[in-house]
Amino acid sequence: MRKTNEVEQLIYLFSKLPGLGQRSSRRIVLHLLQEKEVRLKNLMDGLALAASKIQICEICRNIDSHNICHICTTSDRNKSIIAIVETVAELWAIERSGNFNGKYHVLGGALSASMKKSPDSLRLPQLLERCMNHGVTELIIATNATLEGQTTAYFITEYFRNYNLKISRLANGIPIGGELDYLDEGTLSLAIALRQPFD
């Protein structure tokens, strides 16, 4: 069938977004075109505003409307502790947990041979400079519990080994609400090995 080029192109663009395929993109495009003046216009305005305002923080690579992000700027947070995350998605996830009041370093992804992500791109020298000159005492390595994330974690640990820094990483174990029967063996075996005493 022949859809118009503009519609085809828009469906194609949406289908390249993470989590979307042909069918979901078609639905979205039709939804947008159905009330073009409102829906399509609102989305265009939102995108234009983000395009013009959003910048990447010079210090931690968070995204923000200022070139130093609000987390790096504020004095309300503990600047002696830095959580190292793969991307802004993980930064947001930790912020949602509400249990961290330090600062961040966003790596921009995990090390991976296939994706051609090199150690240079992690900006570890800049992080080291922050640690040395701005009173940082602890690094929490909060990379994902994937092969790439763990590889990256070891690499970072090695990098900072000879400096006077406390280096920790997120606990592994059974997620809250997790049922043992449905859990993978690796996690369960780790949870047994790392069992904690009742207080």
Added chain:
Amino acid sequence: MRKTNEVEQLIYLFSKLPGLGQRSSRRIVLHLLQEKEVRLKNLMDGLALAASKIQICEICRNIDSHNICHICTTSDRNKSIIAIVETVAELWAIERSGNFNGKYHVLGGALSASMKKSPDSLRLPQLLERCMNHGVTELIIATNATLEGQTTAYFITEYFRNYNLKISRLANGIPIGGELDYLDEGTLSLAIALRQPFD
């Protein structure tokens, strides 16, 4: 946590699109912001082009870059047969099937008390005018096999009862690849009642 207003707003806009929620919208927005100059810009351009070009066909309410759509314009298609569909999504679905060479009438949705879709919005007088003055002999009612779709189908059938038109609707039965054990009882019972002789 406090994301910037622009990012929050963009996530909100995406989360209102069909099939997307908070989490998938966050992923999409981060993906777009990651390579702002390319990804975000391409999507904005695509939306802007669609916004400026796409129109709703005056005759059938298909969407197209002309105010009479390519299906209504072409002489390659059989203009004596019209398929009545709920929305452009169903028009596209029928076009993908490759087994229909007539024209269309897009209702703009099915009748529904709760969604406040009224019979007036179906534009049946305009369709009747098309039938009377442009040599239409058959209407295929291709509404969805849902309660609303079937109600709409009966309503349309009643509307056109006293005119000299052949009115048909899509066959019900077992979908290709369907396994009887997994099929709902309604479809199976219908498939038995409507069983067809081997040729």
